[in-house]
Amino acid sequence: MTMLADWLNLKEQLRHYVLNKIDDVDAVDDILQEVYIKASSNLHQLKSQDSLKSWLYRITHNVMMDFYRGREMHDELSDSYVDEVPEEAALQKMAQCLRPMFDCLPEKYRLAMILAEVYGLPQQVIADRLGISLSGAKSRIQRGRVKFKDLLLTNCDIEVGREGIVDFKPKPQCQHLAC
Numbered sequence: 001m002t003m004l005a006d007w008l009n010l011k012e013q014l015r016h017y018v019l020n021k022i023d024d025v026d027a028v029d030d031i032l033q034e035v036y037i038k039a040s041s042n043l044h045q046l047k048s049q050d051s052l053k054s055w056l057y058r059i060t061h062n063v064m065m066d067f068y069r070g071r072e073m074h075d076e077l078s079d080s081y082v083d084e085v086p087e088e089a090a091l092q093k094m095a096q097c098l099r100p101m102f103d104c105l106p107e108k109y110r111l112a113m114i115l116a117e118v119y120g121l122p123q124q125v126i127a128d129r130l131g132i133s134l135s136g137a138k139s140r141i142q143r144g145r146v147k148f149k150d151l152l153l154t155n156c157d158i159e160v161g162r163e164g165i166v167d168f169k170p171k172p173q174c175q176h177l178a179c
Contacts, residue, residue, distance in 0.1 A: 010053060014060050021064055034063045097170050101151045109144030116141045117148075 014035065018028050038059050046055055102114055115126045127137035152158070157169045 031063050035060045104151055105147055109140055112140040113144035
């Protein structure tokens, strides 16, 4: 069978799957069209014809997640959520706590991490500034992130929710971080 024939056989099943998960009936056909486009252009990644059905369901799931991420949720939020948005002072407090942790990183990771995480520079620019290869810069940033995470988990109490970090506090012994 061809991709088109397989698609036609599974399309109604996928439609019911999407209808059960999406609250916007008008978006179902758009989602299915996007699934077909992604499946067609990535058909070379399918390892076995036997796994086509589960592969299409995974693509459908991912397209639905993209759909939800792309929606403008701010129109639907009530005023009761306004108080939950972090204040600028809280962000400043967090930045003041995190900044000294960069100084605790070994020298070779510190500069790469500051350039990447504080200044948001692309990895190629970091590689050029440090006079190293792109793969070297990627490696330093990746290893620096692991070391930074270890520092963060050691020195802060962190509360994580669905949207990421919900709250954090420096541990008492880490008020004035000394590596």
